[in-house]
Amino acid sequence: MITLADPAEVRAHLVAAARAGTSISYSDLLGQLGFVFSRPKMRALCSVLGTVDAQAEARGEPELAVLVVRASDGLPGQGWWVAGGADKHGHVGDWEGPAARRLVERLQADAFHYWSGADR
16 A cells, blocks of 8 residues: 555654644645645545554654644544544544544643653
8 A cells, every 4th residue: 555655754744843832734734745735635644644643652652643633723634533533532522612622732732742852
């Protein structure tokens, strides 16, 4: 199976975003990887994001895929929630709205804090 991008390259972009204390839109990340946004490219990116997070978990690092968000509302797309974002963190309910935003902001803050170097 051919992947959209090397997980190490995607991870490097996400670590840079985490160090900067910011999320990144699907479109912007695809652009940094040399692609124009399309739904098929976004779905392929989500597959790579799953690999990036599995590797981060194995290293004892906070997840990074939660940093990739929709430009429209700043929340991860359905793929993140379905691939385990909701279940893994005990989230029950909608993937939008105040409770979803609180979960995402907490997980993003964990990544920002970790990659700021405060714990390392």
